[in-house]
Structure formats: structure tokens, C-alpha cells
Amino acid sequence: MASQTEAITTSRKQSTQSGETTGHASNQSAPSAHPATGKRRSKYRHVAAYHSQARHSSLSRESEETISFLGFRNLMVLVLVAMNLRLIIENFMKYGVLICIKCHDYRKQDLVLGSILFALVPCHLFVAYLVELSAAAAAKQTVGRQKKTAEEKEHDQQRFRSDWRYTAFLHTVNATLCLAVTSFVVYFYIHHPGIGTLCQLHAIIVWLKNCSYAFTNRDLRLAYLNPSAESGLPEIYASCPYPQNITLNNLGYFWMAPTLVYQPVYPRSEGIRWPFVFKRLAEFFGLSVFIWLLSAQYAAPVLRNSIEKIAIMDIASILERVMKLSTISLIIWLAGFFALFQALLNALAEVMRFGDREFYTDWWNSSSLGVYWRSWNRPVYLFMKRHVFSPLVGRGWSPLAASGMVFFLSAVLHEMLVGIPTHNFIGNPYPPYSRLSLANSFIGVAFFGMMFQLPLIILTVPLEKKRDPLGKTIGNCIFWVSFCLVGQPLGALLYFFAWQAKYGSVSRMRT
């Protein structure tokens, strides 16, 4: 009896087994009539052999077919949307509408001082221009003499060096003044952290442009004084050779162009497409409003609710708060990135007919933190590479030491950008408040946040170099977690807490 339910192990065996058919099988049509099809169409509907061959479940490891999981990707997007929609409803039921245009107050002093700073900072570029103009005049004089004996050459070299010392001194004083005055005013006289951050950002950008202008022109001048094949300058500069580029027009273009790296000549686009400019500006303003709404309605309550948790150092609650904040801060971060680097810089580049729009590369695929820092903010990265990393390596520093220097400089600038406007810079001169001792323990978060990246970058270098997708995915996940899911919300929490501990909320500040 058991033989009647006997196996047809594989479809290949079927042909041999059908030969064994005996008895009543001879009444049926010969099985070999349709050898190609396992199932044959019968007029009897209830007998079709739906289980006609051995198959594996598609999720089993034995399954040969590669299955697509695209549907699960769609599901993830939908679940994310649903979860956040739910949080929006929950937030609305808890707090109602928190957005209020008139509630936010600025001190008039902040606005006035901010405007003055915005007008004064670019003047330092004009001073740098004057310094370069006099240096160029001296260089022209040297070249003009055209007496090329060895002795005179040596004399020229010496003269260039003493000239450079003088020029460098003037540039340093000029640039440092720009940064120092702004930082001083923002730290002591501008209360509102938003206005303060804008002023600091502007001053740092101009400072970087100032540095790039001085360094680049120094090397151009050197190449001008010592023409030789090995000093070959980039082809693109040929249309505007050295002393010709020291003009107000040229500097003015560099001032407005979306780059921190000075070049006498840039690749330019054909013309200005105004619809493109307006679209990018619309994106920028739309996203700015979006970020403001998110901050006011979602980030602010989470930050406020977490104050007490931080004060009593309840680790589970801080973790919960950081996680709740991480989604919001991540969305704000992504929107801010797009608004600044895609929308605003592209609009500016279009207006300036600036050709090289590579303000970022695909940093979201970074397989390590190092790749991320090289790709998300190309203007600063290019500055650091050209004026810090490359010269240091040229002087014999190891690449690691040069990277460390870049990160140190970057950490200082980040701390200036965040610590000074929130009045949380190291060496806070304010008199001690009730919770200031705790608040003071958080100063320098941006600085140490940046410096802490260095060991993490060194640790994730092996992942960056891996060719297999798994290593890259792991590196990418480490990047997202350390940077966007933990680093940023934690930093925001700590700065907000330090601020609240000193001043209370922004809206209550007129006391």
C-alpha cells in the first residue's frame, strides 16, 4: 500500500517512473503524450496536479532563486511615515499648536550690532586687497629690473622673504582682528544665539577667504618671481596671470563666489538662468520655514521635557530623550543640508555664474567617518586640503599628523560657531549661577565632539577600504549612528541644557 503514495523525488525521475505504470493506468492516455508539460489540461477540473515538482520555499537557504525585497523597502518608508504621523498627532493632542510668530522676541541691540558686524567684516577683505596690492607692486618692481645674475637672484629671494614676513604679519593682524572682534561682540553683547551664529558664520567664512587669498597670492608671487618649468601653474590660471589678478573686481568675485578657495580664474557657466535661481531660493525659504516649524513644534518640547532628566542624570530617560530627539534632529539636519548646500549655494553659484557646483558628493553613502568629512562640505574640505593638509604634508608631516591638525582647526572653528553664540565657550566669565557648575561641565562639546571623531575615523579606516558591500554597510551604519543618531541630538541637548541653566527659555529672557 505504501508504494501507492511513493515519491517522485524530482521531476527528472518522472519519466522513468511513468514506465512502471501498470494495471488501470493503461486505460488512461499514454503519459508520454505531452512530455514537455508536467500538468496537462484535463476536462476534469478537480484533478489538476498543482504539486507537480519539488520546490523550495523562497526564504529558505536552499532556494536557488534570488528574491527581491523591494517591497520591504517600501514598507519601511511607509512605517516611518506612519510612525511620524502618529507622533505628530500625539504632539498635537499634548501641546496644541506651539508655533507663534510674535512670541519670539529679539533684543534691538542684537539686531543693530549684528548688522554692524555684517557690514564691517567684509572690510577686512578690502584691507587684505591693499596688502596684496603693495606686495604685487614690490614684486613687479623686482621683475621689472630683469638683472638675473646669481647674486641678484639671491638678493631677490631675501627681499621676497622679508617682504613676505611683513605681508604675512599684516594679513594675520587683519584676519585675526576680523574674527576676534566679531567673537568678542557676539559673546558679550549679542544675546540671541541665532543672530550670534549668523554673525560668527559670516566672520569665519570671511576669515577663511582671507587666509586663502593671502596664501594663494603668496605662492603666485613666488612663481612669478621664479619662473621655471617645475613651478607650472594650473592651465586655467593662464587667462589671468599673477599681478593682473590683484584687482578689486577679482577679489569681489571671490568674496561672493560659493567657495573658500581662492583662484584667480574659476570655471564659469554660460549665463544666469533666473528661473533656476528662483526655484533654488524658493526651496531655501520653504525648507527654512519647515525647519522653523519642526524646531518650534517638535524639537522645543522634547528639549524642554529633557531638562529635568539631564539635571538628575537619569540615564534611561536621557537615552529615551536622545532617541526621540534624534529623528527630529536628523530631519532638521537633512533639510538644513539641502537648504544650504543644494538650494542656497546653487542659487548663489548661478547668480555668480560659478561653474563648479560640487558643493558635496554622496556623503550619505559614506562607509566611514573619514569619507563623510571629505564629502559633505566640499568648500571647507577643499580649503583644509589646500591650505592646511597639503602644505603640512609638503613640509614633511605625516598624513595622520596633518589630518590631526585639520581636525584640531576644524574643532576650534566648530566651537567658535556654536560655543560663542550660546555663550558656552571655554573660560566662561559669567558669574556662577545656581546650576552653572553643571552647565560649565558641558562647555566645549563641539570642540571635543570634533576631536573625538579622529580616533573613530582611524578605527573606521579599514571599513572604508573594504570592497565587499557588508563592510561598507557596517561602516555606513556606524557613521549614521555616531554622527546623526547620537552625536548631533546629544550635542543639541547639552548646549540647550547649558543655555537653559544660565538664562531660562529664550522667550523669558526679558526679565
Add this chain to the structure above:
Amino acid sequence: MASQTEAITTSRKQSTQSGETTGHASNQSAPSAHPATGKRRSKYRHVAAYHSQARHSSLSRESEETISFLGFRNLMVLVLVAMNLRLIIENFMKYGVLICIKCHDYRKQDLVLGSILFALVPCHLFVAYLVELSAAAAAKQTVGRQKKTAEEKEHDQQRFRSDWRYTAFLHTVNATLCLAVTSFVVYFYIHHPGIGTLCQLHAIIVWLKNCSYAFTNRDLRLAYLNPSAESGLPEIYASCPYPQNITLNNLGYFWMAPTLVYQPVYPRSEGIRWPFVFKRLAEFFGLSVFIWLLSAQYAAPVLRNSIEKIAIMDIASILERVMKLSTISLIIWLAGFFALFQALLNALAEVMRFGDREFYTDWWNSSSLGVYWRSWNRPVYLFMKRHVFSPLVGRGWSPLAASGMVFFLSAVLHEMLVGIPTHNFIGNPYPPYSRLSLANSFIGVAFFGMMFQLPLIILTVPLEKKRDPLGKTIGNCIFWVSFCLVGQPLGALLYFFAWQAKYGSVSRMRT
């Protein structure tokens, strides 16, 4: 002066523009020395032309390069993990540990009745065997006579028809009794919904197997009585032709095999790999515990909290509850699917050496609801196709009408599976409770939930046929939202509410 900062619009123009170089440019090395590289290595580090060509931002529409967004996929996974980790912490802070093995109580009567039902139900298969045995004996007698005049053939046909009426009557009584008795006992005497659902599931499976056994053997008998080329049976059946398959062994195999479609012969695997069986069983039990933990710790509080919101019909709150529930119910659903269809059925198939393991196909990629229903539960789909859809189409029904019939039958079975164990079947005979009038408005949710799919399927058929990925993605999203993000949690909420309205919580039921 403006000409000094003049554009090099594209890198192609560079070569022509470099020819225009005049003045001090002649002091530099000829630009044509390295025509291939835009940047040439200079001993001066600060002059490198980092902006040497016009490029688009990679997120701009003009950008020619196709960029990968794999990093954002990783980010989505991480955000989902982070958001759910946060909910776990929040849940723990709110409720503590809710899991409690001893708290859940069963009535002894439920267990006794459930066991009796589990033992009795398969007996109906034995009755079906006896019915088929007598029918086969009669058929053998007919064939045995071997007198093939036209008159005798006509007589044989008539006799077959009257025999089939008699056989069909017996099968119907037998199968209906199986389902009716179980439903009656579960509805009136088994209080616990879990035990009730298991009993109902078992009875429905046996009922379906019963039907398939009767229908298939009827057609096999018909083919046996009228041997002809056009009645060609599947090749795979050749090793066990008609009357030989009516044995207890053969039926016993069908009873235990993971299929609802009766075939005299199935494709079989070579042997039993016991490690495979134990791995699958471990998966099944592990996932069962996981589902139980999720239900007790996360689903139960959400369901409890939503009772009042449903009672007062607060739409915003119900929406918020459904969304909160949707993630949990989705995870439970996916875990349950894997536990049943991948782990349990594969373990069973391995033990039974059942070869065709295609218990599902890639339903997660379904581009419409129709595709989903054809792919997620192959055993039921194959039953419906072979014993309902195909015969109805063979009788001249339109495919749409036949599909409608399949969905109607499926809806009835779903309602039996959910409505009867939760005592929410249509025509509830319980005396009216305080909130019963409201609870009664929810009965038949499973039935109408299924029937409502039909128009949705018809609406999404165009998406299913689309070739472009966008149409498929939209269809896939409609499927996920309608089915997993809204349909299931809403259904669970309504059944839970109806249950609570009648009985209060499961733990309070011994009153």
C-alpha cells in the same frame, strides 16, 4: 579688468583660451606641456586649481551621474530601530514588565472540550474514506463488467450520476457536521479565544481537505469510468491510478501533508533531514514566544488604552491608536507569517518528505491586492483555484464572478476563524449587555474586511499590469497601507473592543 576673471565655460574651451595667453603667462611653463591633466602638480601647494571644471551638484536634476541612495536605506533601518527602541524604553518606564506566565488563566472546560474536538475532527476524514471506498467498489464493479455497448454506457453514466448524488450527500453531511459541531462547541462552550481559534482552524483545515478529497476522487472516478485521451490525467498520478489510491495510508498522508489539495501522488523529497526539522521547529517556537512577548508587553496596553477612545468615537485618537498599533501588529504579522509558513510548514513538509515547499511566493513585492492574495497563502489559494475558481469558470462563469465567489467563501471562512472564537459572529444570541448594541455593530468585520477587498482588487488591477517600477511601487504601497497598516490593526482594535465590551479583560473572566 573684468576680462581677468573671465569665464572658462567648459573644459573644452580651455585649450582655445590658453592660446590667448599673453604677457607674463609666457614666463610660465607652456600650458600645453600636460594637456591631459587639468591640474598639474606644482611645487607651490597653495595654488592648486581645485575648481578646474564645471560640474553639477549630484542632487541637481542636470546631474548626469546616477547616484546611489543606499546610505539612506541604511539610515531608514537605523531610524526604525531607534524609534522602536525608544518606544520600548517609553513602554518600560510607563508600565514596567507586563509579561506574566501565571497570570493568564484558562478554564479547564476550554482545554477538555478543545482536546475532544481536536481528536474528533479527523474522524470525519475517516468517514470520507469509507464513503469513497464504497464509491470505488461500485466503480470497480461497473468497469469489471466490461460490456461496452452504447446502451450499457448510458446506463453506466446514469448509475454514476445517482451514485455521485448519494456520495455527494454523504460527503456534504459529513463535512458540514465537522464544521458545524466545532463551531457550535467553540461559540457556546469555549470561552478562551486562543483555544477557540485553534479548534476552528483545525476544523476548517480538515473541512477543506475533506472537500478536496471528495471532489478529486469524483473526477478521478469519472476518468476511470470513461477512459479517453481527452480525460488525460497528470503524469505524476500514473504511479497510483484511481481505485488504488483509496487507502487509509494514502488518506493519512494527505491528512498530515502541508497541503489542502488532494493528489493521489505528490512530489517527495529524498529523506528526512532531522537537523533541518529541529531548526525550523526552533524558529517556530522562538517566534511564538517573541509574538507572545510583543502581544503582552506592547499590543495589550495599546489596545486597553484605546477602549475609551473607541467608545466615545474620538476620530483623531482612534487614528493615533491605529497608527501606534500598526507597527506592533505588522511585526506580529510578519513574525507569525514566518513562523507558520516558513518554519512550521517546512518542518512538517520535511517530516512528511513533502517535496513542494512553495507555501508562499514573494508576496511582499505585491503590486496589487490581487497578487497578494495569490501569493501569501499558497495552500488555500491552490485549493480555491482548483476546487472553486477553475470549476466555476469551466461551467461558464466569468473569471470576475468566480473570483467573487472565491472571496465570498474566503470571507465566510475568515469570519468563522475570527468571529466564532471571539463570540462576535453575526446573529449573536447573547442577552444584551450594557454596551452590546455598540459591540454588535462591529460583528462581521472579518467578513466585510474580506469582501471589501474585492472592489479594491479590481481598482488595483491596472497597477498590477504596469511594467514601470513607479506603478508597481504605488501598487505595493497601496497594498501595505490598506492591508497591514490600516486593515489589520483596525480589525484587531474592533474585535478587541467588541470582546471587552462583552466580557471585560481576559484576566477578569472568572467572575
